Amino acid sequence: MLNLLETDRIELGVSLYRNEVRFWVSDTGEGIALEDQERIFARFARASSRFRRSEGSGLGLAIVRAIVEAHGGRVELNSSVGIGSTFTLVLPLEPPKEQLST
Numbered sequence: 001m002l003n004l005l006e007t008d009r010i011e012l013g014v015s016l017y018r019n020e021v022r023f024w025v026s027d028t029g030e031g032i033a034l035e036d037q038e039r040i041f042a043r044f045a046r047a048s049s050r051f052r053r054s055e056g057s058g059l060g061l062a063i064v065r066a067i068v069e070a071h072g073g074r075v076e077l078n079s080s081v082g083i084g085s086t087f088t089l090v091l092p093l094e095p096p097k098e099q100l101s102t
Helices: 060-070
Strands: 010-017 020-027 074-080 084-092
Touching: 060 074, 060 084
Parallel strands: none
Antiparallel strands: 010 020, 020 084, 074 084
């Protein structure tokens, strides 16, 4: 369970850009340190923060990345410590050509 402050914000959005659909989740949380930004997508990894407000096994982002990549997409992360994070799932509108031939 998250302990949100009255000033905390979580936003969801979707947009179409060229041949892609982009789903994003943005928050005004503590942010993720640059040295943790790639590591947190590994299985069982978690950001190193003494201010962590939630528990978890560290599998969520690894599963998200695997599903998105299986559909020919990618996950983007934009985060600044003390400001917050935006995770964007970018998926092609058309399936990859190698999936069409099977």
